[in-house]
Amino acid sequence: MDQNVTERSPLLQPAQDGLSESDEIQEYTGCQPEACCNPRRPLHRYMVLAVMCFLSFGSYFCYDNPAALQDIFIEKLGLSTSEYSALYSWYSWPNVVLSMIGGFLIDRVFGIRLGAFIFASFCLVGQVVFAAGAFFNLLGLMYFARFLFGIGGESLAVAQNTYAISWFRDHELNMVFGVLLSMSRIGSTVNMNVMQPIYKAKSLTNLTPPKHMGVVLLIASATCVFSVMCTILLAFIDRRAKRLLGQQAAATGEKIELRDITRFPLPVWLLCIICVAYYVSVFPFISLGEVFFLRRYQTSPDAADAITSLPYIVSAVASPICGFLIDRTGRNVLWIMFGTFLTLGCHICLAFTFNLNPYALMAWFGVSYSIVAASLWPLVSHCVPSRALGTAYGIMQSVQNLGLACVNLATGAIVDAKGYLMLEVFFLMWLCLALIFCSLLYLWDLKYMDGRLNRSAAERHRIEGIEKAAAEAAAARDE
């Protein structure tokens, strides 16, 4: 802890002149001890969580702007499906590397407050340049814009998670991460349901399609402006609270150690393959969902967007519930297999049936997606020591973005060359690969890790309690 900060902060000094700590807070902060501006109060933390939720709202809202307007991009701006899907690839390319160093940039270069502002600003600049590229119908500029946007998008999520860990305690973190993910899903949902109505606004119809699209994308950048303002507000709140409490600014704690990577156990690499094999059947499918449902079910663009947004709506509600349920039951590997199997069933129905209700299918897709997201990411923390957790997550996001970058290029080419049935078969192949590697993970865990990754919650709490007591006893002996 910084000695200077400690000396300056009266909250850490003994109460002066008989004043209680609460009086000290009131005297120092000018606010009532129980007021929401008191950093020691839970109400203050939950107010901060409200601001934290909007840090990535703009990035999730604008990430799927192309998906919400896919018919316009293809039919009015004349993009092929391959050219359209490349808009998503260009988001992922920078994150093949940046996912590995986002935490390093926050900890060693920018700091959490400036880092969050810079990454949110990259999202804003990327979205404004994207709007300019559409306005002037310059596909290369649109790709460059999505590259800029991608630089901000994933690292902003790292900054958001770092703030969350800094402000909330262990027993609150699962709820907090569930709320943050839900808010991000709401950003995606709002995008999928408002962009078509904005595009159809009467006042814009006199513009040429490219200029029309440019104006609509510029309007969408307002969400990124709001996120940038939230990073500024949160920086002031965080600085004030850390000063009052005499604490250092938050850090990811990520030390990208190459030697850590060489020592990762096989399950980490199996999880990376499961992650990429699963997610390439989710985000690329959603990015192509509007035209798929338009053509498959003869819906309107608005209705197709509403159907495509259902996985996000369902996930906004189901993610915290699945997180709570899986925390209570454990058996994470079986949950990943179950969620992947459900997703496989959903894609089979989307590929080979024509009379099932698309709203029901996509709600089913949202539940299965929520189960996998809630069981997959927490499992990493049971595979590597906490000091290597940031590196492990960086590797997973890096592999995931490499897969998304390549698969988005492939999906566009498949649709242009073979149509949507082959696209669905392509997704089914990836989900079968995910299931195969889930099975390998289960068998490896059973044979070589004593079932550590797939323990029930009760077993995990009991065994980890024993391991913690043994570690403390060993530490005491060493002393």
Ligand SMILES: C[C@H](NC(=O)[C@@H](N)CCCCN)C(=O)O
């Ligand atoms: C938690 C997980 N997020 C991701 O996989 C991100 N790499 C993708 C972010 C896309 C929009 N910014 C998820 O959304 O399930």
